[in-house]
Amino acid sequence: MTDDILMDRVFKAFDRDNDGQVSMLEWVVGLNTYLRGTLDEKIAFAFNCYSLKGEKHITREEIFQLLKSSVLK
Numbered sequence: 001m002t003d004d005i006l007m008d009r010v011f012k013a014f015d016r017d018n019d020g021q022v023s024m025l026e027w028v029v030g031l032n033t034y035l036r037g038t039l040d041e042k043i044a045f046a047f048n049c050y051s052l053k054g055e056k057h058i059t060r061e062e063i064f065q066l067l068k069s070s071v072l073k
Contacts, residue, residue: 006049009048009049009050009051013030013045013049016030030045033045050062050066
């Protein structure tokens with residue numbers, strides 16, 4: 001997974017209403033979850049960032065890409 005793809009997924013995690021923009025409220029909610037969220041909230045946030053298709057599961061190919069990019073850095 002490239003940095004561009006990961007950044008796109010983080011952006012989409014912040015953009016809760018999917019309008020292509022992050023409002024001030026979405027920014028604050030996203031940062032609050034990232035910085036002060038419960039463990040479950042942080043896990044859900046990270047999962048949403050790494051689920052490349054935005055689905056409720058991560059495919060074998062997505063796991064491969066995640067591990068591949070982690071090892072190569």
